[in-house]
Amino acid sequence: MSYYFAIIGTQDNPLFEYEFGTSKQGGDGQPRFSEQARHLNQFILHSSLDIVEEVQWTSNQLYLKAIDKFFNNYISCFLTAGNTKFLLLHQPTGGGAAAGPGGNSSNTRSSTSIGANPTSAATEEAVKNFMGEVYENYVKATMSPFYKVNMEIRSLVFRARVAAAGRKYL
Amino acid sequence: MHSASLPCELTVQSELGGRAYPVLPNPPDKRGLRSSTPQPSPAPIFGESKQAEPPHLDRIQQQNTKSAKRAPPTASNMAHVATGKPVGGSKEQSGGGLRYPTSGKTIYHRPLNRSKTSELSQASFAYLFSEMISYAQKRVTGIQDLEKRLNLQGHPIGLKLLDLLLIREPARTQARPLNIIALLHFIKINIWQHLFGRQADRLEKSSNPDTPDEYMIIDNEPLVNAYVSVPREMSQLNCAAFVAGIIEGVCDGAAFPARVTAHSVGGKEEGEMWPGKTVFLVKFQPEVLEREALIGKG
Numbered sequence: 001m002s003y004y005f006a007i008i009g010t011q012d013n014p015l016f017e018y019e020f021g022t023s024k025q026g027g028d029g030q031p032r033f034s035e036q037a038r039h040l041n042q043f044i045l046h047s048s049l050d051i052v053e054e055v056q057w058t059s060n061q062l063y064l065k066a067i068d069k070f071f072n073n074y075i076s077c078f079l080t081a082g083n084t085k086f087l088l089l090h091q092p093t094g095g096g097a098a099a100g101p102g103g104n105s106s107n108t109r110s111s112t113s114i115g116a117n118p119t120s121a122a123t124e125e126a127v128k129n130f131m132g133e134v135y136e137n138y139v140k141a142t143m144s145p146f147y148k149v150n151m152e153i154r155s156l157v158f159r160a161r162v163a164a165a166g167r168k169y170l
Numbered sequence: 171m172h173s174a175s176l177p178c179e180l181t182v183q184s185e186l187g188g189r190a191y192p193v194l195p196n197p198p199d200k201r202g203l204r205s206s207t208p209q210p211s212p213a214p215i216f217g218e219s220k221q222a223e224p225p226h227l228d229r230i231q232q233q234n235t236k237s238a239k240r241a242p243p244t245a246s247n248m249a250h251v252a253t254g255k256p257v258g259g260s261k262e263q264s265g266g267g268l269r270y271p272t273s274g275k276t277i278y279h280r281p282l283n284r285s286k287t288s289e290l291s292q293a294s295f296a297y298l299f300s301e302m303i304s305y306a307q308k309r310v311t312g313i314q315d316l317e318k319r320l321n322l323q324g325h326p327i328g329l330k331l332l333d334l335l336l337i338r339e340p341a342r343t344q345a346r347p348l349n350i351i352a353l354l355h356f357i358k359i360n361i362w363q364h365l366f367g368r369q370a371d372r373l374e375k376s377s378n379p380d381t382p383d384e385y386m387i388i389d390n391e392p393l394v395n396a397y398v399s400v401p402r403e404m405s406q407l408n409c410a411a412f413v414a415g416i417i418e419g420v421c422d423g424a425a426f427p428a429r430v431t432a433h434s435v436g437g438k439e440e441g442e443m444w445p446g447k448t449v450f451l452v453k454f455q456p457e458v459l460e461r462e463a464l465i466g467k468g
Contacts, residue, residue: 143282
């Protein structure tokens with residue numbers, strides 16, 4: 001299971017991006033995207049912005065769940081009050097092939113695990129928690145008097161916090 | 171005697187050593203002080219130290235004990251500071267890039283809710299606000315221009331408040347405002363409560379059929395105007411334009427682009443209950459109403 005997370009500003013401008021892999025079921029937290037897929041990920045993610053704009057007026061929730069699917073890539077969206085989009089692309093790797101040596105014992109369970117089934121309730125819950133934690137840190141970032149809306153987030157602390165949230169929930 | 175110069179020395183020291191950040195360009199002040207040590211040797215004043223050579227520590231101490239009373243503390247006492255432990259940070263500076271507070275705590279380590287209920291002194295706000303107004307007043311051509319500038323000062327505050335106040339809501343009731351009424355309620359209740367400690371007094375929709383895009387938030391006694399008295403020739407001015415800017419920031423941030431202006435409506439007749447009554451006129455862009463109609467249908 002590999003993830004590509006991006007924060008998109010109100011002008012559809014990217015503010016932050018981060019790639020990581022699952023840390024559950026013995027995953028090592030490394031993304032397993034091919035070099036080609038990494039370029040494609042950005043396109044897939046940004047193409048789902050159209051759908052975000054449709055969905056955002058049908059629900060007043062912050063977390064809009066999985067909104068888009070492109071072949072084996074699922075996109076979850078979280079929308080802040082200030083219309084900044086948090087988009088998470090998840091790409092399940094079939095049959096837990098990416099699981100490390102310690103992951104073999106859990107293979108029987110993996111059909112219900114977060115990694116294998118991106119639309120299950122457990123996955124939605126995990127992504128929601130992840131997004132919630134990122135949102136908190138994003139608001140803290142915006143509280144800096146030197147930060148203006150739609151500025152790129154360069155803070156290394158922020159990046160570390162997103163990575164920690166990824167390890168914790170995904 | 172000696173103690174007379176002591177407080178000064180102490181403040182300098184704490185100024186250098188006790189900063190929250192190892193602010194890097196400290197060399198300027200430090201170097202400045204150090205290099206100044208030799209030159210302003212108080213020779214002409216005291217007549218006893220004729221030499222202009224770099225001061226020796228014990229000589230300085232002697233000097234101090236002898237003629238401490240008039241000794242300029244910055245010249246001699248700084249030698250202690252300068253030779254003391256190096257003020258942290260020069261290493262990080264050479265590496266360039268990010269600087270961290272010495273405590274290691276950044277803005278990300280602060281809980282968002284800590285200052286939820288804390289309040290600010292109104293006097294200090296009034297002082298700051300008067301400076302903001304006089305800053306905005308520089309090189310303006312008219313009252314409208316001045317109000318525009320006050321508005322712009324408030325705008326980024328509104329953009330940021332929107333997310334802050336939403337995340338402070340309990341998780342179950344966190345919801346993005348989807349229609350105008352929800353947004354205005356959020357402003358009337360949450361924003362006002364946060365900024366002024368009470369809700370806005372009234373919320374009205376324009377009864378004029380020609381302007382269905384206008385809404386009014388009414389505050390009987392805007393807090394920001396508490397100590398503002400507007401001169402007669404500028405009676406059009408309402409400094410709550412700053413608050414109007416905050417409201418505009420909230421509306422823009424929530425994807426309800428609007429123009430917000432502040433108007434004084436009180437003070438027309440004698441013995442009125444609310445002479446400072448202010449109406450914040452929120453005029454939404456046409457596309458907002460268009461979308462509102464579509465959502466209402468769906």
